Amino acid sequence: MGTWQWAAGLVAGPASPQDLIAARTQMALSLGWHIVLACLGVGMPTLMVLIEWRGLRTGDEAYRRLALQWAKAIGVLFAAGAVSGTILSFELGLLWPAMMGMYGQVIGLPFAAEGIAFFIEAIFLGIYLYTWNRVPPKAHLFAGLAVAFSGALSAFLVVCANAWMNTPVGFAVAGGRVRQVSPWRAMFNPAVPHEVLHMIVAAFMVTGFLVAGVYAVGLLRGGTDRRHRLGFIVPFTLAAAFTPVQIVVGDYAGKSIHELQPAKLAAAEALFRTQAGAPLSVGGFVSGDRLHYSIEIPKALSVLAGGSFDTVVQGLDQVPRADRAPVAIVHLAFDLMVAMAFALLLLSAWFAWSWWRRRDLPRSRWFLRFAALSGVAAVVATEAGWTVTEVGRQPWTVYGHMRTADAVNPAPGLWVGFALVLLVYLVLTVVILYVLRLLRTERPVAPQEPEELPEAKAR
Template sequence: MLDTLVLSRIQFASNITFHILFPTITIALGWFLFYFKLKFIRTNDAVWNDAYKFWVKVFALTFALGVVSGITMSFQFGTNWPGYMKTVGNVAGPLLAYEVLTAFFLEATFLGVMLFGSNRVSQKTHLVASFLVAFGTSLSAFWIIVLNSWMQTPQGYSIINGIVHADSWMEIIFNPSMPYRLAHMMTASFLTAAFFVAGISAYRSLRGSSSAANALTLKFAVTVAAALIPVQILLGDMHGQNTLEYQPAKLAAMEGIWETSKNVPAVLFAIPDASTKSNLYEIAIPNLASLYLTHSWDGEVKGLDAFGKDIPPVLPIFFAFRIMVGVGVLMLLISWVSYWRMRGRYELPKYLKIALVGMTFSGWVAVVSGWYVTEIGRQPFLVSGVLRTVDAVTTVSNSMVFSTLFMYLLLYVGLLSAYIWIVFYMARKADLPEATLGNAT
């Protein structure tokens, strides 16, 4: 049987995998809704309000699942990883509290106005409520990214009797990797929501929807995706440079670099073999990795041999990174072609609509893959250089962890299946008032 450590890691991974799906949509979708409401107030064109009315329902459903799964996940700090809060609770505890006090309460307070107040308060008040909910989701993401980034690149602390104490909250919050992770994650959220909106809108269009609001949101989402995917590629490169400086072992695993050398090739495909410390069936482009990592054709890059035994599992990181990049390239191609075909019009060829439907949840695949790279790449540490994962795990029996893991997985499969079904059901049954495009452009 798997031991408690492995089972606890699988359980937390399953929880974070399920939870992260929903905030990645609501963070950006909240801002989309704010934009729809703002355009409605400025133009008085009902098509923007129609778009708002449909997507706010999807937002509410997604937000609810994000809250529920987040609460479940937070309990695992005590049940599965008591050593984590015991050792670094002086840093992690306040940061999690900041997220609740400054972000969650803000969202929860104004969400009711946003969902049920459109006919009870003025449009400007409703706009303010929409803004505060969107701002709250982003603020929540900020604090979570701060904590996770500190775990990756910790600073601003001291250790007294084995316990971490905060010395400088400014250094803790603005740790070396935080700006890159925050920008990368926020952009990932906007891309996830853009393809989500585009996919659902394309699905409605394929089913014969004549809603002007649906045509508008389809073009809006395609435009956002086409504009942001090049930005995300640039941010990814900057994040990679930061990882090379502060977490070189993770970077070496991502690239499949086993030995420190110059003229490092970019490995397109391989099967990393930890037993032989080599790549099997490797397909690579000579010198390319040195170029984009060091900006020199013959630049030297540290391999996994430079880090002794403290190296992360290479195989899952290697493939998760390539899945993330591959999905990103596919996003670039489909969004740019769709945007080009929609210039001056609100219609797409059938094959592109089908492609967008297929890409509805592509952002989820990219985000989860990237998150796996980030978290697995930190191993064998829970907090890099400070706390090893094995030293933080619970002492309860593996049978107890396995039983709860099994129940979690059953529940998550059921909830995720229900969520996807309900979203498409809402799309099929949408009955938005008809409106002309008018001044929507």
Template sequence: MDPTWLDLAQVPWAAEPAGLLPARQQMALSLGWHIILACFGVAFPAMILVAHWRGVYRGDEVALGLARRWAKVSGVLFAIGAVSGTVLSFEMGLLWPGLMGPFGDVLGLPFAFEGLSFFVEAIFLGLYLYGWGRIPPKRHLLMLVPMALAGVVGTYCVISVNAWMNMPVGFAIEGGEVVDVDPWAVLFSSGALLQFAHMWVAAYMVVGFVVAGVYAAGMLRGRRDRHHRLGFTLPFVFATVAALVQPLIGHVLGLRIADTQPAKLAAFELATETESPSPLRLGGLLVDGEVRWALDIPRLGSIIARNSFTEPVQGLETIPPADRPPVNVTHVAFQTMVGIGTLLAVAVLVYWFARWRGRDPLANRWTLRAAVAAGPLAVVALEAGWIATEVGRQPWVVYGVLRTEDAAGDNPQVWILLAATATLYALLTVGAVVVLRSMARRWRAGEQDLPSPYGPEAAAAGGGRRADDAS
């Protein structure tokens, strides 16, 4: 547990539950690992849908081939995400009994809908994967629609719970008991929609840049056929739109923080004192209560954070020491997210400007190298954003209602669970890399229709007529 946000004279180390530190570490590991897979569940079906649509309605065999390959990759990632998601569902109760005990009725409905969405997505993913050659082309294409919608609905339900942790609604506390529970208020809280929009667009950034980067890497190795160019361009278009829209959504979402979580905003801006107007502070760390190594831009902090030329950012001096988040971690994570997001937005503008001027950016090796780097950078921005959001809410797990230390259990054996979880995720990561590399190697060798581990042969249903051939 990071002591920087605690007044140790008031909250001694002995008061911490034995399960607090391993619970923090395990949630950080699980959420940080699972969120990347969740992005593919949200954004990848839409990209597959566009590729398949081109194949069916425009007779584009290359696009249809991309849809088929991407669907198989999606199946592998979905299977791995199902494991990590199951681990997370058990962790909520095991690691945080002080949260799920009293507030289980409040959070039950969003989690139930998320589970239903997962099963819907799994069903239609299976129908899509095994429908090649068995379902008429246009009907086969429609299998992607509920799959994509289920991913969006499931993500919204999970994000609504996180939004509730930041802005709790839908209950009252009387005599120490949670009463007047309204789980629908959690699903449709004022903070849920904006926070979901921020995550939804981030998913398209991550998946778009990662998938485009894979094909950029192939072109760097000399594979400059139409398959690679279309494989790059299609997800890059999604990533472009997301990269340009995301700063606007983030700005609107950030404007709420001054009223809802002023301590988090102070940490974001590294505002040790309330200043009017407030400067924008680039870089810097808080060392012994003083800001060092920062570049201050006058007035810009008030303009960006408060939409005002004079309205100040509330400083940390107004926040009791026991209620402050870990300032340096929150500040660095926030600026990392914003910095990378700005860099990616500028990069896509430069790319499309070059295209508009009649140049071919993909003929330039530095452009391809930048495209390869954009995928990992988008992932780092995603992780940094979640660190800023979650660490910035500390010391509260439910803001203003329940402290994180009061939600954790007192079982030291949680360390064993952390070790087991880390081992499981390491094995899943290795397995995913091995399987995906094997699939890519076989595709490059000319195997277009990789055999499935089970399921009827295409010839057994439809006389061998394949949907992609029929299109």
């Protein structure tokens, strides 16, 4: 019996609505928790390498001390990410057996390659942590670059798999079987460019603002030493530089979604009527088939979607009710994502203006207060963006091919699994925050040269 046949037999009986909600909630929890670590896994190694390179170039030991402290934090986060990533891999098979049984051969390539990237990252992170001053500086820096590259590669591969769920290609279905499988075409599907760009840029923003926020709190409490200033300025500058880039990437993503998933764009904007010159709706709440109390910017959605005031934007009137995403949730998440992005853009502009004028941070303590919250805002924007991506695809797990209700495991008692996973994440969160707090209060020691062997001393 083929895998797809086994999966079809496994889901012969439909899951109860309660178990479907449990499976979706568990997956949302796991993805929402893991995505923060995934962002840090992309951005923090880059920060680490950047600041170590700066230390080697200037000879300033403060940079290398900070790089060592951040490397220890990366080790903690990497271990936690390994746990949550393992949970996610099991959840794909346990919660969604029909999808993996039928389409696993189509989308297995990026998952397999991601496993290789994960082990490369683990190996070079170990080398980086344990070879301070035991190898030449350039070799040590290369190990850090390998960590940064493999972390970004892992994110790229996972996003490729997610993009395929939004624009599934690389296969044909005949007689209930998947045929003519092209794993490379499936991996590099049409949604990959905008999803990967959006995610990688978001990762640098989340990392930069989160790390800078920690040091902003320290500056507010009177930490005026060089470590606090460097710990704030370097990551905040990185995040601020990527913020306007994300606005441009978001525009590109909007145009791509208009072409590839018009129903998702209609849900994000709560556009119920197909029209040319469609307005961009900001705020408001959805009731029935109407958006109430929103602020409309005339024709702006048509410009966002097609670059023209006369672009026709498909509304939800062209989508059967059974195929519509939960409009209220998607629209709220989209507005929240955009609001956080522009708030961070204003904060970045404030920082850039002050640095251009005085080569220093803004003197107002309100800047540091907002900077301390910027990491939270970046995380909220990322979570909201993933909500648009995932909930906006509903009711499909594989867009246009398999519904979420048909993909879920019909076994009863999925709420028990959800409760256990929730407990695991609560414990992990407490442990991570505790250990990171210890690292934050630890005074980093300058890396020392290894002690000479007795034979060398005798010579």
